[in-house]
Amino acid sequence: MPMQPWFTDAKLGIFVHWGIYAVDGVQESWSFYDDIVPHDQYMSQLDRFTAARYDPRAWARLFARAGARYAVLTSRHHDGVALWDTAHGDLNVGRDLITGYADALREQGLKVGLYYSHSDWNHPDYASTRKPGRPPELEDNRYSEVAAEFEDLQAWERFLAYRDGQIRELAGRYRPDLMWFDGEWDRSEEQWRIRELAALIRSYVPDCVFNARMLGEGDYATPEQGAPVVPPEGPWELCLTINDSWGFQHHDHNHKSVDQLVRYFAETIGGGGNLLLSVGPREDGTIPEEQAERLEGLGDWITRHAEAVYGTVRGLPAGHHHGPSTLSPDRRTLYLTLYDAPRAPFGVRGLLGKVRRATVLGSGTELGHRVVGGLHEAPGVLWIDPPAAADLDPHATVIAVELEGELELYRGSGRF
Incomplete structure (x- = not known):
């Protein structure tokens, strides 16, 4: 499908990494996958995740002041915890946190993006197969793979049914303008059934934009954390953190300055890309002041130079x-x-x-x-x-x- 003009004209998006990992301020999903945090301790954050001060309209107003034209929220990271009251799987925050987000963005004229991880390291049927051609010298991780002799293809079919059920909910309820996939490295395009997945989403949202981690159905490239020296030929988006972390981490105060963010932004749009700048709300839903201040500083610069930004x-x-x-x-x-x-x-x-x-x-x-x-x-x-x-x-x-x-x-x- 041809790329949607709104995407290439947008220039700035806000990436929102919000989930139970913000409670203890640990790395999202990877902290238990890599045995940095015990799995039980990581999952205990679910009961302590409050969203008590979550104000999606305040988020949307801030994103609009920053000059963003879209945002992408982590609806479900690799840890499998859904931010909506899904009927599929056993892990969710017990309420719908996405409707308010989608409605608030649209009130501000922003496009709605949802992040969804192909992989789910907590689902009982996920670690039931392995990627074809996986080098034998790579060590298996118990959350994502099984040895070849223990593969269970029926379990994998159950996982795909669960995945499709969640995607139907996301696409049908929220009609996202963009779906931002991740975790694609764990399986092959055929195992994920990418073509069928894209058709499912587009049956609800025909013009939905996909990032490249939708593999053969992706619309644009997604380099991370460093502006490419040679920009990609087609549409692309630089994913960048304001500090060193995607989600909220208490200890991380290494925030980029507004000067640095302006430079990242100017270099990215000069190469034909969008900047997707990540914020990490606290578990209560508030965005750290240091991050909000930087968004507003970047937004002030964009406002002064809008002619050189949007639609260029x-x-x-x-x-x-x-x-x-x-x-x-x-x-x-x-x-x-x-x-x-x-x-x-x-x-x-x-x-x-x-x-x-x-x-x-x-x-x-x-x-x-x-x-x-x-x-x-x-x-x-x-x-x-x-x-x-x-x-x-x-x-x-x-x-x-x-x-x-x-x-x-x-x-x-x-x-x-």
């Missing part, structure tokens, strides 16, 4: 400008991001065609510009005068370069 396409390839850039949909305006205050005119290389003017986005101040050099097919360098101190943004300044025609680039090496 990937900008100049590396080497043309020292920093990220985006391009207007009509390909006639380049938006150049400057992280630091230039001490002298800054250059843009390889532009074919003429420049009408260059202005500081926000203040509208026009900057002098001239082309120097150029020989045969190779164009000269466009030099733009540095903005005055009063025109500089505290995080990153954007220069709008209006072209006389659509952007054309010279990508050659010059005459030898």
Whole structure:
């Protein structure tokens, strides 16, 4: 299916990792899988998970102020604990926490995303088979695999029936605009029955967007925790934590600054991607103040530079400008991001065609510009005068370069 335009135009999403793991502030699911926390201790958090101060409308208002156009909530992580009152399986929080979230997002005009893990390390029928071709030297984990001689394909069918039942509830009740899958590495595409799963979801939501962990049915790539040096060719999304943890962890105060988040964001959208920025609410449903402050700081920058953000396409390839850039949909305006205050005119290389003017986005101040050099097919360098101190943004300044025609680039090496 063609990618939904809302996704590529959105630029920012908020990833919400919320579950029972927030009670003790331990790593979601992996902490028992890797025997860091005893399984019984991990699961005891279920009885202590209160959601006592959960206010999905406050979440949605915050996400909108951050400049996000969608959000993705962990409806069920690898630990198998559902955030809604599912009729399938034995593990859920005993109430429906998703309806309020979906309704609140839609009130703010945001698209609704739901994370769902293919794997479920707590389901009694999950560790009933193994991935074909799994190297024998890899150590089996009791929560996800069985030895080949103990495979039980009937149990696996029961697991898939449970999975399909939950997916019917999620797709039918909440009609998500996006389904964000995870845990795909545990089994093959055929074992997951990905094609049938996609058809099931699309029978409820024909235009639902899937991430690449939906394997052959995925719509976009999902790199994690580091902006790719060479951006993926098609649609993509960088998944990034505000501190070092996806979910709430008491000890983790290593929060990225607003400066850093602006840079991650500018680099991501400059490469044609979206930033999916993760927050980890406490078990009571409140978002830590340090994370909310950073979302609002990023949102302030986006508001000041919305023209260079929403609906734009990937900008100049590396080497043309020292920093990220985006391009207007009509390909006639380049938006150049400057992280630091230039001490002298800054250059843009390889532009074919003429420049009408260059202005500081926000203040509208026009900057002098001239082309120097150029020989045969190779164009000269466009030099733009540095903005005055009063025109500089505290995080990153954007220069709008209006072209006389659509952007054309010279990508050659010059005459030898």
